[in-house]
Amino acid sequence: MAYFHPSRPSPYMPQRKRLTLKDLAAEIDVHYSTVSRVMNPATRHLVAEDVAARVLAVAEARGFSPNRIAAGLRTQRSGLIGVVLPDIANPVFPPILAGIEVVLAQQGYVPIVVNAGSDKGRQRFVIDQLLGRQVEGLVLATAEREDPVLEYCLARHVPVVTVNRGEGSGSVSSVVSDSVRAMQLTVDHLMELGHRRIGHIAGPASLSTGYLRREGFIQAVRRHRLRRADWHVVEASSYSRNAGRVACAQLMTVFPALTAIAAANDLVAMGCYDYLREQGLRCPDDISVIGHNDMPFVDALTPPLTTIRIAVHEMGEEAARLLLRKISKPASDPVTVQLQPHLIVRGSTAAPRMA
Amino acid sequence: MAYFHPSRPSPYMPQRKRLTLKDLAAEIDVHYSTVSRVMNPATRHLVAEDVAARVLAVAEARGFSPNRIAAGLRTQRSGLIGVVLPDIANPVFPPILAGIEVVLAQQGYVPIVVNAGSDKGRQRFVIDQLLGRQVEGLVLATAEREDPVLEYCLARHVPVVTVNRGEGSGSVSSVVSDSVRAMQLTVDHLMELGHRRIGHIAGPASLSTGYLRREGFIQAVRRHRLRRADWHVVEASSYSRNAGRVACAQLMTVFPALTAIAAANDLVAMGCYDYLREQGLRCPDDISVIGHNDMPFVDALTPPLTTIRIAVHEMGEEAARLLLRKISKPASDPVTVQLQPHLIVRGSTAAPRMA
DNA sequence: CTGAAAGCGCTTACAG
DNA sequence: CTGAAAGCGCTTACAG
Incomplete structure (x- = not known):
């Protein structure tokens, strides 16, 4: 395993010597x-x-x-928080990051953000780097339901909070959007429009969002007493537009009678748009589609995407607050904060065509 | 002026004491x-x-x-780079950030990212914080053509590089996309389709991108020998969808005969879509629209946006490289790196309707 | 090849 | 109210 080391001191004066x-x-x-x-x-x-x-x-x-670094050495507090992201290019994360930063700044903390991908080995490496830099705590947006990296952090007694995605054990604090409730809103909306044959494209079951949205979907269709033959779930291989396209094709093949698709997130919903267009099907005339997240600009799609808005900025703020609390009171119990999602009705859902 | 200070040392042990x-x-x-x-x-x-x-x-x-912090104190190298963003929610920045991070990581550096908005006072405050944390250099995505913050950094002898936006004096290194060339591509494309009356919605002239794209536009229409009455420029108050909508309305009022609009960026182009739709005009049938940046998902708009792709990730990488070079060779001269943009033809541009 | 020492720039008990 | 001293965890000339 490679540790990072500062290279030998430079032979030049990097800049006018800072005052002390x-x-x-x-x-x-x-x-x-x-x-x-x-x-x-x-x-x-x-x-x-x-x-x-x-x-x-x-x-x-x-x-x-x-010099805050010298002060930090003396006081044993770096004022640094590590933020580990799976992919900063995913539009959910920037607003979460912004929320985190605002709250941290109020307390004189500053985030170190790293893009760690979804490989657990790489995540662990990156976390080691962060710990070497004496971060006082970690916000992880990379959590999976069973996550060895989380256990690693726990074992090292680093204050951690999970954001956007939760984990299974309940041993770390999390801030998430209420996925079960969101799917209730989704299915209620579709039923209200008159849909009676509904498909769900789930996210990966290894992620709490994928798992819980699927659970929520199933609960909701059962509550509405849909017969087992009138709903179907297919799992997308990832939260991406292309995986959504592929899963949509699959769903339409096994369940051609469906009139509406509840996608696990907006990227997946965009994949549905892509597939439907390829097939010459029209949304919402032929098939209604509903997303999840309310990513920027999905209102500019054609049709504008009906979706679930999650409180991204607040999610970041709350995660930062929870982490700061854990840092100042290490004995405090882990809590899960669930933020309420909202249904945003736009043009991609409509009453089903009369059969 | 408020300086940040670490609060008094905590009376508890924040975590199992780290090994030394x-x-x-x-x-x-x-x-x-x-x-x-x-x-x-x-x-x-x-x-x-x-x-x-x-x-x-x-x-x-x-x-x-x-402990990297202790090492940094001793070696006078923090391994920290400050990255100052005007708005992380703007989709251009995440890939730039990703590019920066990749190159920094290769050299054992880590970025501290701050969202500083566009207020110069706040930017300066944030930079002071960053300097207090001993960042070895700064990547600024907030540069304006005349920028007091840049002068401040220069006066303090902090290694700085500007990314995405350049500045006027040539005294700091910059990595930008070639805006003049981009507008040449834009106008060439429109002329080739047969357009002869073209409007430009410029970005703010205080920003190099706004200024240079406008200059490029003007050069290009002149090169094509368009008469002065056959092109027109209107300036959007900001790079936003709404400012684009407003500017589009204004442009169409003063220059109703136009058949194509070159927007200063994709957000502005989306504002054009909004306005045209409101007016019952169709794109590209009635008016062609071309954007700039090739933001994620503009291919999913209706019509898919024809635009200029800029090399965002590379821009970040190159900025990091330039900064690292400046840090290791403080005497090196400032350079401007221009990355080549590419025209991406999609569905929002077409031959003008025959008059 | 290894150890002992100095010192990076701070904070903070302890004296006075 | 102010100063002198110790020490945070390292790196690195200097001895041996």
Whole structure:
């Protein structure tokens, strides 16, 4: 296993040497510990007002700000949080990230974001790097229902929270959107429009979202007393447009009588659009399609996609809050926060054609 | 001005105390400087092979990795790069970020990403935070043609590179897509289809992209010898869908005879779609529209958007490379790297209706 | 090849 | 209210 090491110190001066407490202290003719006390608002009151004012003035003039790394070494708090993403190009993540960042910034923390893909070995490697950089906690958007990486973090006693996706054991805090409720909304909407033969393209069952949306779908169709022959589930190999296209083809083959498709997410729904268009079928005239997530710009598709809006920004905020709480109270129990999803009705769902 | 300070040390143990060189050394019964030499591949050869092997084995078993923060303090290299984004929700940035991260990771660096909006004061604040955290350099995606923040960075001798957007002075390295060339491609394409009355919705002139795409447009229509009455430019107030809609309305009012619109980016082009639809006009039948950037999923719009693809991921990679070079050779001159854009013809452009 | 020592820039008990 | 000192966890000249 490879550890990272800083390369040997550079033979040049990378930039004008940054000012230190000592430099400033020399200039003002006080001890540098006094400067330190002034620079920190929490200890500023320990210093005489006029001295503090002088220090502040010089600091401002010289553009001095204390070295947080050195401070972190001393205080054992880096102020760094690691954020591990499976794929930052997936449009769900940027707003989650933005939410995380806002809350962290309020507490003087800053995120280190890494794109780790979905390989567990790589994720673990990346987490080791992050730990080597003394992150105080981790937000994982990569969680699976059974996740060795999560266990690894637990074993190392790193504060962790999972975002968007949950895990099975209940031993780590999670912030997720309520998938079961979302599928209830989805199926209710479709039934209300008059659909009685409904297909679901599920996400991977290894992910909580894939698993729970499927469970929610099944619960919902049962609650509506649909006969077993009148609903069907097919699993997409991944949350992608192409996997959605493939799964849609499969679903239509095994269940040609369906009039509506509930897709596990918007990317999958876009794959359905692709397949239907290829087949010369029209949405919603021939088949209704409903997505999940309300990704940016799905309202600009033709037809505009009916979908489930999840509270992405809040999800990030809440995850950051939970993590910060865990960091300050390590004994606190893991909690799962479920955010409420909303149905957004647009043009891709309509009453089924009369048979 | 507020500086951030770590809060007082927590009264609890945030997690099982992390191992240090000394802990490990005690366990193996060697001096901790020996462990240090072994942990760093570059100095490992200084240690006897059998000792090194023993150290490595124990390190592996105990999951030890050295504290990069402490090392950074000693070596004066944090291994941190600040990345300042105007808005991470804009789909151009995630792939740029991914490109940056890949190259940084190869050199053992890690990015700290901050969403700074477009307010210059806030950007400066955020940069101060980043400098306090000892970032070794900055990638700015927030540059304007005349940018006080850039001057601030220059004055502080921080290695900086600008990505996606350039600046006017030529005193900092930039990686951008060739906007002038892109507009040449755009106008060529439209002319080839037979359009002879073309409008351009420009981006804000304060941004290099807005300015240069407009310049490129004007050069291109002149090269094609379009008379002054046969082209027109309107400036959108921002790179957004709504600003595009508003600007489109304005353009169509002042230049109702146009048959094609070259939009400064895809968001603006989507705003054109919105406006045309409102007016009952059809694209491309009544009006052709061409975008810029080739954002994800614009191929799924109706009609699929003809646009200019820019090399986003490479832009990020190249920016990181340039910055790393500047860090290792501070005296190196600023360079501007222009990446070549490509025309992607889809369904939103067609021959104009015969008048 | 290995150890002992100095020092990176801070914070914070401890004196005075 | 201010200073002097110790120490956070490393790296690396310097001895031996």
